[in-house]
Amino acid sequence: MGLKAVIETARSSDAEAIHRLLRDAGEDKLLRRPEGDYRRSIEAGLFCVVRSEGALVGIAGAFPLSEGEPALVEMGSCYVAPPFRGFGLQKLLVRARIAAVVAEVDPNARILTAITPQNLGSRASILKAGFEPLGEHERLLIELCAYCVARPGAASDRLCCCDFFHIPRSRQRSEIAALLRPGPVLLARANGDRLSVTMDIDALKQPRAALAAFVRASAQPADAGA
Numbered sequence: 726m727g728l729k730a731v732i733e734t735a736r737s738s739d740a741e742a743i744h745r746l747l748r749d750a751g752e753d754k755l756l757r758r759p760e761g762d763y764r765r766s767i768e769a770g771l772f773c774v775v776r777s778e779g780a781l782v783g784i785a786g787a788f789p790l791s792e793g794e795p796a797l798v799e800m801g802s803c804y805v806a807p808p809f810r811g812f813g814l815q816k817l818l819v820r821a822r823i824a825a826v827v828a829e830v831d832p833n834a835r836i837l838t839a840i841t842p843q844n845l846g847s848r849a850s851i852l853k854a855g856f857e858p859l860g861e862h863e864r865l866l867i868e869l870c871a872y873c874v875a876r877p878g879a880a881s882d883r884l885c886c887c888d889f890f891h892i893p894r895s896r897q898r899s900e901i902a903a904l905l906r907p908g909p910v911l912l913a914r915a916n917g918d919r920l921s922v923t924m925d926i927d928a929l930k931q932p933r934a935a936l937a938a939f940v941r942a943s944a945q946p947a948d949a950g951a
């Protein structure tokens with residue numbers, strides 16, 4: 726079976742369909758966020774959508790948490806419709822959002838994601854996409870939890886309801902290098918189904934000098950913790 730899909734930067738006109746997909750998904754694993762988070766992510770050019778034959782089949786956001794130096798950005802709200810799972814779309818959505826963060830927010834941004842310990846599928850897919858577990862760095866967790874709508878209650882022995890992961894700078898660079906290669910990305914899943922994905926995101930429509938410079942940048946101390 727040969728399918729086609731395109732990954733695009735979401736527009737404000739997509740907001741209703743994105744919320745409908747999130748509502749209809751009925752996924753208790755998806756961490757809900759305040760509605761304003763989605764609007765701001767879309768307006769900042771940080772939200773990505775996957776379409777196939779005109780239908781929305783996947784979504785993924787990036788949400789700036791703080792504007793310090795460097796900025797702190799959380800990737801979240803990734804949902805891939807069941808018929809499109811297992812191809813590796815999550816990995817491409819991570820790649821697209823790294824580019825959006827580099828182009829629109831801060832090339833030095835620290836990129837994190839949070840996953841509930843029960844969500845083993847999501848954990849497997851983000852590890853595959855290049856994220857690595859983040860130790861419980863107290864200050865960082867407290868900063869993140871200040872924004873969380875699902876903080877554990879006083880009775881919980883967890884500092885936070887989620888496990889945290891970060892994507893190292895070296896991996897960010899190799900993902901952007903892959904993004905800059907021309908042509909669609911060909912994916913296949915275990916049963917032999919194939920999916921051809923066109924990356925049509927805003928970060929690739931702007932002059933690519935910033936992305937190319939990001940790939941060329943020599944390893945910096947930030948690599949250790951970013």
Ligand SMILES: CC(C)(COP(=O)(O)OP(=O)(O)OC[C@H]1O[C@@H](n2cnc3c(N)ncnc32)[C@H](O)[C@@H]1OP(=O)(O)O)[C@@H](O)C(=O)NCCC(=O)NCCS
Nearest residue numbers: 754803804805810811812813814815816846847849850853
């Ligand atoms: C999590 C999710 C986004 C993954 O999307 P996806 O595009 O199918 O993921 P990928 O194809 O990139 O998967 C990458 C790897 O993770 C593994 N993986 C994905 N889902 C898995 C699951 N449920 N159980 C075990 N492994 C899983 C895949 O097998 C793959 O590994 P492989 O290449 O060795 O086979 C999708 O399953 C989903 O939308 N789930 C419901 C919502 C959700 O949990 N979102 C995340 C909230 S933080």
